[in-house]
Amino acid sequence: MKEIKRLAGWIKQSDFTVVLTGAGMSTESGLPDFRSKSGWWKSYDPSALASVDAMKTNYPLFHEFYCMRIKALEECQPHRGHYILAEWEKKGLIHSIATQNVDGFHRAAGSVNVHELHGSLRSIRCLGCGMRGGVEDFINKAGCRSCGKNLRPEVVLFGEMLPADAWDSAINDIGKADLVIVIGTSLQVYPANQLPSLTKGRKVIINCEVPAGRSKFDMVVKGKAGDVLAELKRMV
Numbered sequence: 001m002k003e004i005k006r007l008a009g010w011i012k013q014s015d016f017t018v019v020l021t022g023a024g025m026s027t028e029s030g031l032p033d034f035r036s037k038s039g040w041w042k043s044y045d046p047s048a049l050a051s052v053d054a055m056k057t058n059y060p061l062f063h064e065f066y067c068m069r070i071k072a073l074e075e076c077q078p079h080r081g082h083y084i085l086a087e088w089e090k091k092g093l094i095h096s097i098a099t100q101n102v103d104g105f106h107r108a109a110g111s112v113n114v115h116e117l118h119g120s121l122r123s124i125r126c127l128g129c130g131m132r133g134g135v136e137d138f139i140n141k142a143g144c145r146s147c148g149k150n151l152r153p154e155v156v157l158f159g160e161m162l163p164a165d166a167w168d169s170a171i172n173d174i175g176k177a178d179l180v181i182v183i184g185t186s187l188q189v190y191p192a193n194q195l196p197s198l199t200k201g202r203k204v205i206i207n208c209e210v211p212a213g214r215s216k217f218d219m220v221v222k223g224k225a226g227d228v229l230a231e232l233k234r235m236v
């Protein structure tokens with residue numbers, strides 16, 4: 001595909017490349033995304049489950065939804081695309097990854113410079129005193145070991161701010177980037193969807209559907225994340 005060849009050239013030319021990933025980066029690992037045909041939101045209403053309101057007013061339902069998502073992680077692993085990005089960081093081909101994903105797969109594959117914009121399902125804290133808790137305690141509905149209140153995953157819910165350190169680092173990196181590669185996101189979730197427009201460099205989106213807002217990109221590569229990255233790997 002001629003776009004992939006051109007993108008490989010841009011990656012080689014770039015001195016500072018940042019990758020922004022969304023749920024589509026992990027569908028080939030077996031985790032559903034949110035908005036495509038087989039995504040979570042076809043079966044559930046986000047505001048009823050992944051929101052501050054849901055956590056406060058219907059903790060059992062909130063708990064059930066997140067237990068299901070944490071358990072889904074146990075059966076899945078990073079795929080070749082995650083490993084290719086980790087290898088590119090080691091080789092200096094990319095500087096960092098800003099991810100909307102909460103699955104921890106970029107780090108599990110070996111990427112180090114990862115800004116987890118929406119937190120992680122693998123980290124648990126008390127929603128009363130903020131003390132860290134264990135994933136097992138959350139799944140077993142044990143209360144906080146310090147104050148007894150309910151536990152929650154450290155993910156950003158609808159109605160919450162993004163973690164300042166991850167957000168600031170992502171903005172800083174994207175401000176320096178001469179190439180931003182966006183992979184597997186519908187770019188519908190604010191404020192992460194604003195990040196590509198903050199670069200002065202080239203912007204590319206890799207997605208299996210042509211996303212809304214494609215005109216804001218210098219290149220659209222239609223394809224699956226793992227396939228496109230594997231093809232790129234052969235060329236860079």
Ligand code: NAD
Binds near residue numbers: 021025033223
């Ligand atoms: P989204 O569901 O809104 O969009 C996913 C996009 O990826 C779609 O445009 C879809 O066409 C595309 N896609 C699906 N499979 C693909 C593939 N194999 N290759 C390339 N593109 C593919 O997801 P989003 O934009 O990331 O935003 C939704 C929110 O979902 C985020 O806040 C994120 O935290 C959360 N989320 C995370 C996970 C995860 O951690 N794996 C899973 C589901 C949702």
